[in-house]
Amino acid sequence: MRRPPSPFTVAARAGTPDPVPGGAPLVEPPSLASVDAFTDLDELGRAMAAGRGGYRRFGTPIAHRLEEALAALEGYGLAEPPACRVTASGQAALLLALSTLVEPRRRQVVLLRPCYGGSESLLTGPLAAFGLEPLVVDLPPPAQVRHQLDAVRDVLSPSVAAVVAEVIGNPLLGLLDLSALVDLCQSAGVASVIDSTFTTPFLLRPLTLGADLVVHSLSKQLSGHADVLGGAVMVRAGHPAAARLDAHSRTLGAVMASFDAFLSLRGLRTAGLRVERGAASAAALARLAGGHPAVVAVHYPGSRGPEEEALATRLLPRGRGSLFAIDLGERERADALLRELPNIRLAPSLGDVATTVSHPGLSSHRHLSPDRRRALGIGDGLLRFSVGIEAVEDLTAELGTALDAVAATMGPASAERSTSP
Numbered sequence: 400m401r402r403p404p405s406p407f408t409v410a411a412r413a414g415t416p417d418p419v420p421g422g423a424p425l426v427e428p429p430s431l432a433s434v435d436a437f438t439d440l441d442e443l444g445r446a447m448a449a450g451r452g453g454y455r456r457f458g459t460p461i462a463h464r465l466e467e468a469l470a471a472l473e474g475y476g477l478a479e480p481p482a483c484r485v486t487a488s489g490q491a492a493l494l495l496a497l498s499t500l501v502e503p504r505r506r507q508v509v510l511l512r513p514c515y516g517g518s519e520s521l522l523t524g525p526l527a528a529f530g531l532e533p534l535v536v537d538l539p540p541p542a543q544v545r546h547q548l549d550a551v552r553d554v555l556s557p558s559v560a561a562v563v564a565e566v567i568g569n570p571l572l573g574l575l576d577l578s579a580l581v582d583l584c585q586s587a588g589v590a591s592v593i594d595s596t597f598t599t600p601f602l603l604r605p606l607t608l609g610a611d612l613v614v615h616s617l618s619k620q621l622s623g624h625a626d627v628l629g630g631a632v633m634v635r636a637g638h639p640a641a642a643r644l645d646a647h648s649r650t651l652g653a654v655m656a657s658f659d660a661f662l663s664l665r666g667l668r669t670a671g672l673r674v675e676r677g678a679a680s681a682a683a684l685a686r687l688a689g690g691h692p693a694v695v696a697v698h699y700p701g702s703r704g705p706e707e708e709a710l711a712t713r714l715l716p717r718g719r720g721s722l723f724a725i726d727l728g729e730r731e732r733a734d735a736l737l738r739e740l741p742n743i744r745l746a747p748s749l750g751d752v753a754t755t756v757s758h759p760g761l762s763s764h765r766h767l768s769p770d771r772r773r774a775l776g777i778g779d780g781l782l783r784f785s786v787g788i789e790a791v792e793d794l795t796a797e798l799g800t801a802l803d804a805v806a807a808t809m810g811p812a813s814a815e816r817s818t819s820p
Contacts, residue, residue, distance in 0.1 A: 406475050406601055407671040413468035414461075414664040429461045429661035455657065457649050458484075462660040468667060469615075469631050472600040476607050479636035484648045485629060485660060489596065489616025490517055491653035492630030496612050497526065497561065498647045499640035500590050505560035507532040509551065509589075511575070513568040513775055516764040518594070522563070534559070537775070541573030542704035548576065548583055555583070561590040561612075566605065567597040567720055570759040570783045571698045571776055574710050581609040590640065596620070601674045602717045611638050617655075619750030620721065622666035623673050629655045629663050673752065673788055677721025680794055681786040685723040687795050693732070693806035695780065698724035721786040722749065724759075730779035732809055733758065737782070739801035743794075749785035754794060757783050 404412075416427045433455045437443040446453040451463070466483040474480035486492045497508060510522055512535055522533040536550045551562065562584055566575055577593065584591040592612045593605040596619050605613050615621060617629035634641040648654060655663070685699040700719040701711025711719055727733045737745055737756065746755040747762035757763070764777050772778070786794065 403475075406472050409471050409475065410468070410601075410671045411668050413471075413667050414464040426665075427461055427464055427661075429657040430455075430459055431657060451645070456652055456654055458654065459657040459660060461657055461664065462655050465655075465660045465664045465667070466631075468664065469600075469621075470633060472667075473595075473604055473606055473613055473633045474636075475600065475604060477636070481606055481613070481633040481635055482641040482644050483631060483633045484644050485617065485631045485655040485663070486648070486653045487630070487655055487659075488628050489614065489618060489630040490521055491651075492614040492616070492632045493518055493521060493563070493592075493594070494526070495644070495648055495651060495653045496592050496614050496632045496634075496640075497522075497531070497563075498651060499634070499643040500560045500592070500612075501531055502560065505558055506530055507534055507556070507559045509534045509536055509554055509559055509562040511551065511562065511564040511568075512537050513571050513573065513777070514563075514565050515569045515594070516759075516766050518563065520766050532558075538568070538573065538575075540703070540776075541568075541571070541707050544574075544576055544706040544710050548579055551580070552583060555587040555589055557588075559587070559589050561592050563592045563594070565594040565597065566603055566714075567700055567722070569597070570724055570757075570763060570781065572597075572700050572720075572722055572724060572783075573698075573703070574700050574707055574714060576710055577603075577605060577610070577714060578608050581605075584611075585609065590638075597720050597722060598715070599670065599674050601671045602678070602715055602720060606633065606635050611635050612640060617663045618748065620674055620677070621670050621750075622663045623670055623750055623752055624662070624666055625746075625748070625751040627659050627662045627666065629659050674721065675718065676788045677786045678718030680789075680791040681721045681723050681784070682719065683791050684784065684786060684794060684798055687799055688723070688725045688802065691799075691802045691806070693727065693736075693802045693809075694725050695728040696726040698726070698781075698783075722783060723786070724781060724783040726778055727780040727782065727805070728778070732805055733780045733782050735805050735809060736801050739804045740797065742797060743784070749783070751785065751787060753787040754789060755785050755787070757785070759783055 451458040470480040470483040590611045593610045596616045613633045615631045689697040701708045
C-alpha cells in the first residue's frame with residue numbers, strides 16, 4: 400500500500416492544476432472577474448444550483464484550490480477531510496465558525512483568555528449586540544496545567560454552544576491542554592473551536608485530537624509574506640456545522656478575494672519550511688533572552704515549569720512555534736530595545752518571512768484597561784517576537800547586542816526574573 404505523502408509534500412504541491420492535453424499553466428492564475436456570464440437560462444440554472452459558481456461571493460476557482468489544500472493539510476491522518484471555507488480575514492473566519500454553531504437555545508460562547516484581543520472584541524462587541532452571550536474565562540498561569548480547565552468546567556451548561564480557545568495563547572504563549580479540553584467539550588455536548596494560527600498544521604492538527612472546528616488567520620504564517628489578509632474555517636467531517644458552512648459563508652459574504660487566495664496558495668507551498676525554520680530559531684532566541692540580565696521574563700511554550708514542559712513535549716513534538724515574548728519590565732526599556740533593533744521591524748502582526756516584533760499592549764490587547772492587562776501579565780514592557788527565516792546566527796547577534804545595549808544604559812532589570820526556557 401502506498402504511503403501517503405507528508406504534510407510538507409502536500410503543501411509544496413498545493414493547488415497545482417491537473418495536466419490537460421496541449422499543456423496548462425503550472426500555477427493556476429486568479430480570476431479577477433466578480434461574476435460569470437452565461438449563454439442561456441439552463442446554463443445559468445446549473446451554475447447557480449451548484450452553489451459555488453456564477454458569482455464570486457459564492458467562491459472562486461483559486462479559492463476552491465486553496466480550500467482543498469488546507470483541508471488536506473488540517474485533515475492529514477483522518478479518514479475524511481474536513482469541510483473548509485476561506486474568508487476575508489481571521490476575524491471573519493471566527494465569525495463564520497460561530498455562525499454555524501450558535502442557536503436560539505444555545506447562545507453562550509465560552510472564550511478562554513489569554514487570547515487574541517480581536518477575538519474577545521468580536522464576541523463582546525458586535526456579536527454580543529446580536530444576542531450572543533460571551534463568557535470570558537481566564538486560564539490560570541501556564542505552569543498550573545493540572546488546574547487549567549477547572550474554571551471552564553464550572554461554566555459549561557446546555558446553553559453553551561461552543562468553547563473558543565487557542566492552542567498557544569496570545570501573547571504570553573502559554574500552552575493549552577488541548578486533549579483535555581476536547582474531552583471536556585465532548586462530554587458536555589459543546590463544540591470546540593480551536594484557533595491554531597500559531598501552530599499551523601505542520602506542528603499540530605487539532606482535528607486529529609477530536610476538535611470540532613479549527614480556525615486560522617491566513618494572514619500569518621501560512622501565507623507568510625505580510626501581503627495577504629485572509630482566514631480559514633475547517634469543520635470536522637460529520638459535524639452538523641459542516642452542512643451549514645457553505646451556505647453561511649455565501650450569506651455572510653465573509654469570502655476571500657481571488658487575488659488574496661492566489662497569494663495565500665503561493666505562500667502555503669513554502670509554509671512548512673518557514674514554520675520549521677522559524678520554530679528552531681525562536682527556541683534559540685528564547686534561550687538567549689532567558690539568560691540575559693536586561694530581561695525580566697521570557698514567555699515561550701513549555702518554559703514555565705515541568706508540567707508545561709511535559710505538555711509541550713507531548714503536544715508539540717515537531718516544534719513549539721516561531722513566537723517568543725520577553726518582558727523588559729518597563730515601557731522605556733522596551734522602547735530602548737526597539738531602537739537597537741533597526742532590522743527587526745516593529746509591526747502589529749506576525750508571520751512575515753522576516754522577523755518582526757510587536758507590542759501587545761499597544762496593538763492586539765489595547766482594548767483592555769492598563770490594570771486589566773497587568774492582571775493578565777501583559778505589561779508595558781512586553782514585546783512579542785515573530786521569528787522569520789533569517790540565519791539564526793544573525794538574529795542571535797542582533798538581539799544579543801541590543802539587549803546588551805539596554806542593560807548598559809538602564810541597568811539590570813529590577814523585577815524578579817522568570818525561569819528561562
